[in-house]
Amino acid sequence: MYDVKEIRKxxxxxxxxxKMQNKPLxxxxxxSTTFKPQRVIDxxxxxxxxxxSNSHRGDYDxxxxxxxxxxxxxxxxxxxxNADTNEVVFTDGATGALNLVAYGYGLKYLKKGDExxxxxxxxxxxxxxxxxxxxxxxxxxxxxxxxxxxxLAKNLKRxxxxxxxxxxxxxxxxxxxxxxxxxxxAKIAHENCAIMVVDGAQSVPHLKTDFKDLxxxxxxxxAHKMCGPTxxxxxxGKYELxxxxxxxxxxxxxxxxxxxxxxxxxxxxxYKFEAGTLNIAGILGFGEAVKFIxxxxxxxxxxxxxxxxxxxxxxxxxYDNIIIYNKDxxxxxxxxxxxxxxxxxxxxxxxxxxxxxxxxxxxxxLLDNYLDTKATCRMSTYLYTDKKDIDTxxxxxxxxxxxxxxYFN
Amino acid sequence: xxxxTNDMMRSIIMDxxxxxxxxxxxxxxxxxxxxxxxxxxxxxLDIFLLVKDNIIDDACFDGTACTISTSSTDIMCDLLRGKExxxxxxxxxxxxxxxxxxxxxESLLDEAIVFINTSKQAARIRxxxxxxxxxxxxxxxx
Numbered sequence: 001m002y003d004v005k006e007i008r009k010x011x012x013x014x015x016x017x018x019k020m021q022n023k024p025l026x027x028x029x030x031x032s033t034t035f036k037p038q039r040v041i042d043x044x045x046x047x048x049x050x051x052x053s054n055s056h057r058g059d060y061d062x063x064x065x066x067x068x069x070x071x072x073x074x075x076x077x078x079x080x081x082n083a084d085t086n087e088v089v090f091t092d093g094a095t096g097a098l099n100l101v102a103y104g105y106g107l108k109y110l111k112k113g114d115e116x117x118x119x120x121x122x123x124x125x126x127x128x129x130x131x132x133x134x135x136x137x138x139x140x141x142x143x144x145x146x147x148x149x150x151x152l153a154k155n156l157k158r159x160x161x162x163x164x165x166x167x168x169x170x171x172x173x174x175x176x177x178x179x180x181x182x183x184x185x186a187k188i189a190h191e192n193c194a195i196m197v198v199d200g201a202q203s204v205p206h207l208k209t210d211f212k213d214l215x216x217x218x219x220x221x222x223a224h225k226m227c228g229p230t231x232x233x234x235x236x237g238k239y240e241l242x243x244x245x246x247x248x249x250x251x252x253x254x255x256x257x258x259x260x261x262x263x264x265x266x267x268x269x270x271y272k273f274e275a276g277t278l279n280i281a282g283i284l285g286f287g288e289a290v291k292f293i294x295x296x297x298x299x300x301x302x303x304x305x306x307x308x309x310x311x312x313x314x315x316x317x318x319y320d321n322i323i324i325y326n327k328d329x330x331x332x333x334x335x336x337x338x339x340x341x342x343x344x345x346x347x348x349x350x351x352x353x354x355x356x357x358x359x360x361x362x363x364x365x366l367l368d369n370y371l372d373t374k375a376t377c378r379m380s381t382y383l384y385t386d387k388k389d390i391d392t393x394x395x396x397x398x399x400x401x402x403x404x405x406x407y408f409n
Numbered sequence: 410x411x412x413x414t415n416d417m418m419r420s421i422i423m424d425x426x427x428x429x430x431x432x433x434x435x436x437x438x439x440x441x442x443x444x445x446x447x448x449x450x451x452x453x454l455d456i457f458l459l460v461k462d463n464i465i466d467d468a469c470f471d472g473t474a475c476t477i478s479t480s481s482t483d484i485m486c487d488l489l490r491g492k493e494x495x496x497x498x499x500x501x502x503x504x505x506x507x508x509x510x511x512x513x514x515e516s517l518l519d520e521a522i523v524f525i526n527t528s529k530q531a532a533r534i535r536x537x538x539x540x541x542x543x544x545x546x547x548x549x550x551x
Contacts, residue, residue: 021529342475344451348530360451374473375451403476404422407526408415 002296004386010037023354026392030382033224043288044281056253073287077234080290083211089235089270094201095125097220097235101197102129104245112138115164119144120366121173126199151180156188164194171203175364176326177333186215208298211236228289232282242269251275301383305332308381315394332381343375345403352406353396418523422480431469431486443543452478456543465489465497482540484520494551501545508534
């Protein structure tokens with residue numbers, strides 16, 4: 001394991017006098033985004049201070065160096081998820097990555113009557129692109145059931161047919177935090193000649209995710225949920241599929257030649273999908289963030305998340321008025337409600353106490369029927385969260401006081 | 410209106426939340442409806458106004474709503490009922506001014522003054538104003 005105290009020293013957000021409602025900030029909304037260590041901020045600044053030039057464009061040293069740095073970042077990202085370097089496409093995040101698969105692959109290959117399988121627990125970014133593709137192609141969306149909050153192979157088998165062309169599911173759900181057996185799901189998808197797309201936004205930062213071992217076809221994730229910058233992420237895809245896929249955005253940097261007659265030769269993947277000037281500082285920050293979490297060890301991060309959630313659940317177990325929806329998920333996500341209190345009122349009270357959590361539907365708007373509640377509170381940890389943060393949180397929800405304290409104290 | 414203590418304001422909010430008299434479907438046809446849905450809260454409300462001969466004859470609302478939006482919308486319905494449209498607009502304007510911590514005419518707001526602290530919790534201004542925005546929408550162009 002690692003020394004959380006030492007790790008915390010590297011984060012400016014954890015070492016300042018930042019206050020929320022005049023109280024020290026306790027950040028427990030790490031599913032939404034994470035803090036950045038100084039070295040990630042430095043890596044981004046370093047580009048603007050010392051290497052500011054465009055990639056793939058210049059015949060001069062500065063530009064060449066930037067190309068080299070981008071490719072180093074790509075190598076880091078590839079090694080984090082055990083993919084080949086040319087299988088990593090930089091996008092503007094997991095949302096951009098899922099849209100790229102939907103439009104680049106789905107729009108090209110789906111036809112009327114083909115099926116796309118999702119679950120009701122999916123984040124909007126793994127639902128709405130497929131809605132669009134279904135609209136445009138006449139394909140049909142089907143949902144696999146969830147059982148006790150979990151996605152189970154038997155329920156995928158129940159819904160998959162020979163018409164299924166795409167199965168697209170989250171590796172770790174963003175509301176309940178259960179890990180799906182996407183390796184098994186990929187096998188089932190492939191037996192039915194479908195491809196397996198995985199939303200890794202909540203798994204790659206917290207859980208060892210081995211693209212090759214899982215046997216999946218596409219994996220989407222964001223940098224900002226793993227101590228990297230916002231506005232950058234990756235789509236990892238099997239190279240053969242990337243070669244067949246159409247580009248979603250076209251423009252400079254992704255073509256080799258185009259003529260007046262409309263003919264165009266695109267570059268090979270991953271460059272075919274990286275049109276225009278990239279978010280270079282973001283990519284370099286992403287690369288540094290990946291180095292950082294590899295040094296700590298993703299397995300260690302996972303263990304740390306689990307310990308914190310176990311600790312919180314143990315402390316809360318005797319309070320009958322606190323409903324926990326995902327007791328055995330242990331993935332850095334605790335989803336709860338307090339009986340008789342609207343989740344948004346609870347999060348406002350916690351805000352008043354300086355604690356940041358998320359309340360609402362967490363962008364998974366199809367899930368409410370299953371949970372029998374329209375909205376929930378979600379507390380989520382990351383590698384720098386410590387027991388003191390959890391203690392402050394627990395004290396606040398147990399001795400919450402009146403929800404109107406936030407307005408009148 | 411006498412000056413309200415914090416405790417009085419809290420109990421007014423809680424009363425209108427726990428027993429909102431105006432939270433129901435319209436009793437008959439003729440009401441105009443605006444649906445409001447919040448991006449960042451649970452609020453998913455229909456607001457109904459019955460407007461006849463330049464008078465807001467009745468106001469009610471229904472749907473799912475948090476403490477702040479339920480209470481605020483319930484108080485608004487009481488305030489708007491029986492007012493001329495132009496007076497209704499003035500009341501709504503005063504409420505918006507209060508939310509933005511700008512000068513406003515306190516005498517127009519009556520019980521709605523209990524939301525004066527909403528700006529302390531900026532993320533909840535949307536909840537406090539959701540019903541008011543709907544009523545404003547219905548009165549627009551009248």
